[in-house]
Amino acid sequence: MKIAVDAMGGDFAPEQIVFGAIRAAKKYDCEIVLVGDEEKIQEVLHREKSGKTLKISVHHASEVIEMGEHPVTAVRRKKDSSIVVATGLVRDGICDAVVSAGSTGAAVASALLILGRIKGIDRATIATPIPNLKGGATLLMDSGANVDSKPKHLLQTAVMGSVYSQYVFDVAKPRVGLLNIGEEETKGNEQALATYPLLKNMTTIDFAGNAEGRDITKGNFDVVVCDGFVGNVVLKFAEGLAKTILKLIREAIREGGFFAKLGALLLAPVLKKLAKRVDVAEYGGAPLLGVDGCCIICHGSSNAKAMCSAIGVASEYVEENILAHIRDNIEKEEMLTNDCENK
């Protein structure tokens, strides 16, 4: 298995990306192709001596797509950018997956333009794992690739999320929920009201009804399906809230005097263990489901650990043959094409 890694994407590229690749090459049974500025990548690889003996190669790409650029325009113009070249390696069958912590828009645009979509899928969606109270992760999807989704898009999202949860998170029968503002079938906006009865009729997923905001971290659903607008707001809100809470606690301890500081010191080990358990870096990356190839999207602030996890996610995606399972299930759901073509 060969995984292409966009070495130039992310706030800490190329250093943390290369370090992450080195970790992953030691941990997983896969070959890694680092795509980007060869000179810069080699410089980092040489700092880490062990890098030389691992199954890591470098594929040069002269350009980089920056965060502010318009994704589609940039992907079309910068043919030799790291993300475009890395995605091309997957299209050409040289690599099995692409992993990037660069501009999410550029990664999505590259995947859509270069790999295309799976037959029967109208829109690709990002599935973000959110650590939950039961010790697992709830897939929140779409978490930002599409807005103004039609019911049929949400049905396709449900099928893809269910497959991913089953094969990558080993959930035998994933409980799929529709994100809504109440439990009852009669609650919600037009989109949710139109989607609920269709989800209920699906045969390849276990639809468990409406999920409310509080259910996302509760763990009573394995997949929570929503429009990318809501998903993106929730995800960024969670990020902001977590940072706010941490900052307030640090301030409180700083101002709290000796006993507070001692208390914090004594509590540190258990809190560290807990932080590890809910650390999103442990989950590494979010798959872009629906494109015809494996594409894993990482947070811009990903460090080596997160990149390593993301490469692990990619290798599991490929090993479990997620693409084939999505194809099969989408075919089975004839209703997707028959019943709700124009909804």
Place this chain on the structure above:
Amino acid sequence: MKIAVDAMGGDFAPEQIVFGAIRAAKKYDCEIVLVGDEEKIQEVLHREKSGKTLKISVHHASEVIEMGEHPVTAVRRKKDSSIVVATGLVRDGICDAVVSAGSTGAAVASALLILGRIKGIDRATIATPIPNLKGGATLLMDSGANVDSKPKHLLQTAVMGSVYSQYVFDVAKPRVGLLNIGEEETKGNEQALATYPLLKNMTTIDFAGNAEGRDITKGNFDVVVCDGFVGNVVLKFAEGLAKTILKLIREAIREGGFFAKLGALLLAPVLKKLAKRVDVAEYGGAPLLGVDGCCIICHGSSNAKAMCSAIGVASEYVEENILAHIRDNIEKEEMLTNDCENK
């Protein structure tokens, strides 16, 4: 000033509601009318001796609207329910405000059916204060009264939120943001894209651009305007996340042995102080803005402290004459009726 309190609404009614009213009667310069089952209310009042000498009266109402009931149907049928009677006291000019921790749907339906809307306002919205990093609160609105809002509804929401933030939270020039999935004007769903340029043209508010999910707790906006679907999901997500974090920390401490327990004990005072600072109970209630009367909606799990704060919010609402300010500003925004009538 007289404030009607729905004594039968909420998970801990009537006890915590009555206790909250007693606290408020001592703290604020207002008279409180407890509405509900007289016998039950008097029983709680008598337990608290000081209750007798305070400016608290009881107005009997024989029925209660339960959480599961359909709001509009219940409000129409149960004419002698505590929330309907309490709201009627405001309509009849006997009371200046109504406060309820019962079914949000029933409180909203009562307010709309009995008090009606302010001229120029098409939809009432709930403005929920979210504690932020700057030590203040960001108003998230609408947080659940309406879904599928049109741009004109969001503009009206912006005007009302700005007024409320200015007079109740003492923000001289409230920064109003539009909740969206990116900072740029070109980002978002159809609703956001259509609303942004209209907000930019408004004269009575200080529109500060798009707010992303992470901005809600950051404190760089005083009012964040959104559709009630998104607002409700975010609010319930926050609630779930807070509970999840607390539960995980408690579990970690329990399993962490002696030093972890000692650490927690030493840290407790600063964490308690912090918890007080971000405690939503400090904010007590969320106003239902846009109805022609003061209606404060409380969380179903409100305790005496939260009820007391909510009554404080109501008295400030009345004292600051929020209704008149909303009317003035809505009139000033001629664009609301001229430019975007059919958007």
